[in-house]
Amino acid sequence: MTEPTATEKHRTELTAYCYRMLGSGFEAEDAVQETLLRAWRHRDRFDPEKAALRTWLYSIATNVCLDMLRSPQRRARAMDLAPPSRPGDPLGAPLPEHMWVQPVPDSRVLPGTGDPAELAAQRETIRLAFVAALQHLPPRQRAVLILRDVLRFSAAEAATLLDTGVASVNSALQRARATMTAVPRHDTYDPLDQDQRRFLTRYVEAFEKHDVDTLVAVLREDVVMSMPPFGWWLSGRADVGAVISAPGQPCENDRALLTAANGCPALAQYRDGNGFALAVLELAGGRIAETTTFLDAPRLFPLFGLPMSFPGGVRTTSGTAEH
Numbered sequence: 531m532t533e534p535t536a537t538e539k540h541r542t543e544l545t546a547y548c549y550r551m552l553g554s555g556f557e558a559e560d561a562v563q564e565t566l567l568r569a570w571r572h573r574d575r576f577d578p579e580k581a582a583l584r585t586w587l588y589s590i591a592t593n594v595c596l597d598m599l600r601s602p603q604r605r606a607r608a609m610d611l612a613p614p615s616r617p618g619d620p621l622g623a624p625l626p627e628h629m630w631v632q633p634v635p636d637s638r639v640l641p642g643t644g645d646p647a648e649l650a651a652q653r654e655t656i657r658l659a660f661v662a663a664l665q666h667l668p669p670r671q672r673a674v675l676i677l678r679d680v681l682r683f684s685a686a687e688a689a690t691l692l693d694t695g696v697a698s699v700n701s702a703l704q705r706a707r708a709t710m711t712a713v714p715r716h717d718t719y720d721p722l723d724q725d726q727r728r729f730l731t732r733y734v735e736a737f738e739k740h741d742v743d744t745l746v747a748v749l750r751e752d753v754v755m756s757m758p759p760f761g762w763w764l765s766g767r768a769d770v771g772a773v774i775s776a777p778g779q780p781c782e783n784d785r786a787l788l789t790a791a792n793g794c795p796a797l798a799q800y801r802d803g804n805g806f807a808l809a810v811l812e813l814a815g816g817r818i819a820e821t822t823t824f825l826d827a828p829r830l831f832p833l834f835g836l837p838m839s840f841p842g843g844v845r846t847t848s849g850t851a852e853h
Contacts, residue, residue: 537566540584543681544591546639546656550676551595553605553665555634555833561598565591581690588681589691592673599669605631607662607822608756608763615762617772624759631662633810633824635834636790650718653793655680658810658822661792663713667706674699675706716814719794729816730788730795737797740782746771750817757807757823785840798831799823800840805831 541562548565549558568590569576576586606629639656640649654660655676664672670692677688678699689699720726729748736744749767756763764770784806787798791810799807805827812820824830831838 537569537583537587540587541566542639542641544587545634546652547588547676547681548591548595549634549639550655550661550664550680551592551669551672552598553661554632555638556632556829557598558634559638559833561591561594564594568594585683585687585691588677588683592677592691596669596673603628604665605629605662606665607631607658608758608761609754609765610662611761612763614765614769617764617769617776619762621757621760621762625761627759627826630758631658631665633658633791633796633808633822633830636793637835638833640793646720650720652680653719654715656793657716657812658792658794659713659812659820660710663710666709671702671706674702675710678703679707716812716819717816719790719813721790721795725816726795726813729813730811733811733818734786734788734797737781737786738784740779742771742775745774748818750814750819753818754820755823756821757825759825785842787836787840789834789836791834798834798836799827803840805836805838808834808836 544562544565545558548561549555552558552561565587569587576583581589611625611629634656636653636656640652664675667675673692674688677683677691678685683691685696685699685703689696692699717726732744733748735741736748746767749770751767752765753767753770754763754765755770755773764773780801781799783801785800785803787800789796789798789808791808795811795813797809797811798805799809807823807825807827808830809821809823811818827838830836
């Protein structure tokens with residue numbers, strides 16, 4: 531029952547659970563590996579008459595994540611750390627990786643097929659804003675909310691997983707829900723939605739042409755831009771537009787590939803033909819509501835299965851490509 535083939539089929543949903551708990555795709559992968567290893571080592575303890583294999587694996591994964599969350603440091607986004615910057619402000623010194631909520635590929639945490647409504651709900655719960663809000667919760671409270679509201683375990687099942695009582699689970703859930711009400715809601719991303727596909731195609735074309743007018747026009751008035759690992763971030767179309775349109779932008783000849791991260795569209799950004807950044811885009815009302823550009827391409831691109839060199843070659847200042 532607990533052979534690797536039996537447990538592996540749960541890898542994707544376990545990775546999603548660990549990602550929500552830990553706020554890092556890398557740590558989630560480590561946590562799932564440890565979960566499956568513990569399950570194999572202690573396979574003699576599994577009793578199918580007491581719990582389903584899936585429930586048993588979630589119990590192990592919960593303990594693994596709680597062990598990893600013993601540090602008081604919580605992951606965050608730039609807007610959780612400081613007031614917005616202004617155009618022309620310096621980026622400042624980069625902050626350590628462990629301070630940031632990190633992106634995760636949709637392919638690692640979402641099933642390839644399924645009910646569209648269920649997939650949409652799952653995308654909502656891996657968005658950067660949602661995962662960042664989870665990090666404000668104490669770890670056990672965080673686990674309760676994910677188990678009950680995201681994974682739909684009953685209160686009794688969650689209590690068993692956490693080795694506590696139903697009353698304790700219900701109390702923790704009530705407190706956690708109060709914290710999560712502040713999470714902003716944006717458009718649900720659907721890779722098959724033709725309007726969204728056309729919008730993203732237009733956006734990529736404008737990005738590669740450095741068409742400033744179009745890039746600014748597609749921003750919401752209250753758009754937010756950030757660039758981990760820097761604490762620098764901007765709020766509002768006027769400030770973001772001022773930075774995009776500033777002369778001498780280094781991104782004028784960048785290329786881009788469309789991918790998906792955190793239930794949202796994302797751009798793999800290439801500079802001089804080499805992987806440079808991953809930009810996660812939040813959509814709202816047919817416009818860009820938020821961009822979070824992660825600059826750690828050497829680590830992130832392999833996780834996303836992205837090539838480190840742009841497939842089409844290097845764009846030169848003349849607009850042609852060199853191979």
